[in-house]
Amino acid sequence: MTRHVVVEPRGLASVKLRILVPVLSVLAALVVGGLFLAITGENPLDVYRKMADVAFGSANGVSNTLISATPLILTGVAAALAFKMLVWNIGGEGQLIMGAVFASGIAIWLGPAAPSWIAIPAVIVAGGVGGAVWASVAAIPRVYLKTNEIITTLMLNFIALSFMNFLVFGSSSPWRDSAVSTFPTGQPIPTNARLPTFFQRLDISIFIAFGLAIAAWWLVGKTRWGFAVQVVGDSPETAKYAGISVPNKILVVFLLSGAAAGFAGALYVAGPIGALEPRSLDLGLGFTGIIVAALAGLHLLAVIPIAILMGALNNSGPALQSIGVPTSTITMLQGAILIFAVGGEFFIRHRIRLPRKESTPQEIPDGVEVA
Amino acid sequence: MTSKRWRLFAVVLVVFAMVAAACSSDDAADDTTTTTAGEAPAEVLKVAFVYIGPVSDKGWSWSHDQGAKALKAALGDAVEITTLENIPEGADSERVFNDLAEEGNKLIFGTSFGYMDPMLAAAESHPDTVFMHATGYKQSDNMGNYFGAAEEGRYLSGMAAGAATVTNKIGYVAAFPIPEVLRGINAFTLGVREVNPDAEVQVVWTSTWFDPPKEKTAAESLLDAGADVIAMHQDSAAPGQAAEAAGAKWVGYNTDMTEFAPTAWLTAAIWDWGPFYIKTAQQVIDGTWVTEAYYGNMADGMVALAPFGESVDGATRTLIGEREAEIIDGTFSVLPDPIVDQDGAERPLGNIFEMDYFVEGVVGSPTG
Known part of the structure; x- marks a missing residue:
């Protein structure tokens, strides 16, 4: 008798399941990663203890983890916001860079005389505007000419990166530090535009990132406008039938997504870096944001803990090297955790049954049968 | 619904906190054991x-x-x-x-x-x-x-490149437009033109220190443009592999990379950091370390010239060997003062640590 495994989509997963599955996924990843570590001659417990200790075990570690998480929260929001609407904005990287360009530009333009209560909000708003302007380059053709935004946003990342490199490495722009002739570096922004630190190296940008993520969640989940956006995301046809202006919604979501990434750039520049510094910004934060959004199941609040987890994973790399774990092993381990977490998503969306008797697939019209 | 979502968020945070707390307390215990165990007589x-x-x-x-x-x-x-x-x-x-x-x-x-x-x-x-x-x-x-002073080795490797080129076009895969890199390109070019005044050095910037695919592409673009020798600044052997594949010659950097492109290999300016690291660590151990800006060179051995590739002929080897001896005994300076810039105008050498111009014979922009 053939045994059947039935894989079928499940409706709304329970909250219990939605917590249990990611937790089990990460545990499974740690077990598999642990086996791999054991094979390569490391003690998995030592490695995991070191990872957790570096990320959360000291005030300094917690501060560093949150610093690394801050931009990821916002690039994660940027990706989740767009993807929810089926807008494939993978230009978070470029929008972050342009946000940083605008933010540092306004800080330098305002100069050291501007009081902080003007300079800091101006820098943050400018970052959002910069990200939105850069997103609009892809968003307007997407909405009115139906161009493929995956390609345009991807390409615009490289243009933004080259533009930033031009401002600092290739020209005598105001963004370049004119006092240093040995190596082109970013012009430090005036201290009155810098975000104050309050805990080790951690500055208030973490709260701004939390606030913006919560605001995005509220906007999409709790407002009439957000409801319309969700309808468009679920079914553009239904939305059109209901009299919702689909192009308008897509455009606004696209720009908000760009703004979120731009905020990330602004906070990074006004926070830990203090200048438009290409070497500090070219870290793939926009791309990592896409992973964060995917792991968070596009949930705008779940983005926060996931970004913190990613920040912790990122920071654990150098510390693991210091106990003698090779970089390639660390990359493998980080990859395993991500793959398992994404894989767990499958079990949230699908149910797997092992029917005892001859199953009748007709009863489950959506079911996929695997022999 | 709202409260449920908040609960999800809270639970995840709590789990993080618990893991953190568990692990940090463990580690604190570890720290104490290691300090008692590590009872070495002399301080490490x-x-x-x-x-x-x-x-x-x-x-x-x-x-x-x-x-x-x-x-x-x-x-x-x-x-x-x-x-x-x-x-x-x-x-x-x-x-x-x-x-x-x-x-x-x-x-x-x-x-x-x-x-x-x-x-x-x-x-x-x-x-x-x-x-x-x-x-x-x-x-x-x-x-x-x-x-x-990598420029000393660069000058000598430039002599090997100048002797090797037939098309009189040498490609230089450059990293970032900074004084260190410009110094290297200029010294290399002066070395090239000492043995071959007609040769030109075409510069392409990659804005990378280590990005093998990008550096390979840059080398290929120079080879396509007619270069038959490739020089480089970055940390990878990729430009050399591109040169090897195209049947061109290659001047490396940092270390002896013969094994990556045995036919293309000419030579390279290479580093030997060991003596300096030993000296510095000993100073810290002895408590005699003071802040300084140390600039090593070929005379103290921090910079050297890698072994020559097979294609470098005997006459060129002799010529380079003579120059090397002059550099080491201090009778030859690889960057002369005054110096002739890219436009053919004579100018004072200036502070080499702030060099922002190209010398005659370089094709490309010194600002990237």
Whole structure:
């Protein structure tokens, strides 16, 4: 008798399941990663203890983890916001860079005389505007000419990166530090535009990132406008039938997504870096944001803990090297955790049954049968 | 619904907190055991090295790692060495330097330019730790700099390139438009034109220190444009592999990379950091270390010329050998003062650490 495994989509997963599955996924990843570590001659417990200790075990570690998480929260929001609407904005990287360009530009333009209560909000708003302007380059053709935004946003990342490199490495722009002739570096922004630190190296940008993520969640989940956006995301046809202006919604979501990434750039520049510094910004934060959004199941609040987890994973790399774990092993381990977490998503969306008797697939019209 | 979502968020945070608490308490226990166990008679100096690329690059980072190994070999149990590779430059690296200092490293070498400001910040918050930064210029009471006159080796490798080219077009895969790189290109070009006044050096910028695919593409574009010798500044062997595939010649950098392109290989300016690392660690152990900006050269052995490839003929080898001897005894300066710039105008050499122009014979822009 053939045994059947039935894989079928499940409706709304329970909250219990939605917590249990990611937790089990990460545990499974740690077990598999642990086996791999054991094979390569490391003690998995030592490695995991070191990872957790570096990320959360000291005030300094917690501060560093949150610093690394801050931009990821916002690039994660940027990706989740767009993807929810089926807008494939993978230009978070470029929008972050342009946000940083605008933010540092306004800080330098305002100069050291501007009081902080003007300079800091101006820098943050400018970052959002910069990200939105850069997103609009892809968003307007997407909405009115139906161009493929995956390609345009991807390409615009490289243009933004080259533009930033031009401002600092290739020209005598105001963004370049004119006092240093040995190596082109970013012009430090005036201290009155810098975000104050309050805990080790951690500055208030973490709260701004939390606030913006919560605001995005509220906007999409709790407002009439957000409801319309969700309808468009679920079914553009239904939305059109209901009299919702689909192009308008897509455009606004696209720009908000760009703004979120731009905020990330602004906070990074006004926070830990203090200048438009290409070497500090070219870290793939926009791309990592896409992973964060995917792991968070596009949930705008779940983005926060996931970004913190990613920040912790990122920071654990150098510390693991210091106990003698090779970089390639660390990359493998980080990859395993991500793959398992994404894989767990499958079990949230699908149910797997092992029917005892001859199953009748007709009863489950959506079911996929695997022999 | 709202409260449920908040609960999800809260649960995840709680789990993090629990894991953190469990692990940190464990580690605290570990720390005490290691301090009691580590009862070495003489105090062991913990030394850390931070590399921008992988040690396996066989280039810049590998050369420093060879220095770290030489340090271990020379001082043995008196030093305990930690090496970190693939650490990106920029603000984020401050965390890495802070962590190393907090783990008890008393001497930390950072081997890439972009670590400068982060190291300076870490040095300020860890006044008992000595920070040594390669290629930079910022100092403090507990942070010094070191580097070497690669331009001396570059000049000699340029002579090999000038003798090898048939098309009189030499391609140079350049990293960033900074004085160090410009110095190298200029010295190389002067070496090329000493033996071959008609040859030109075409520069392409990659804005990378280690990005093999990009550096390979840059080399290929130069080969397509007619270059038959490729020189480079980055830490990978990729330009050499492109030259090998195209039947062209190659001048490397950092280390002897013959094995990657045995036919293309001419020679290279290479580094030997070991003696300097041993000297610095000994100074820290003896308590005699003071802030300085050390600039090594061929005379003290920090810079050398790699073994020649088979295609370098005897006459060229002799010529280069004579120049090398003059450089070492101080009778020949690879960057003359005054110097002829890209436009053919004579100008004062100026401060070579702030060099921002190309010499005659270079095709390309010195601003990137």
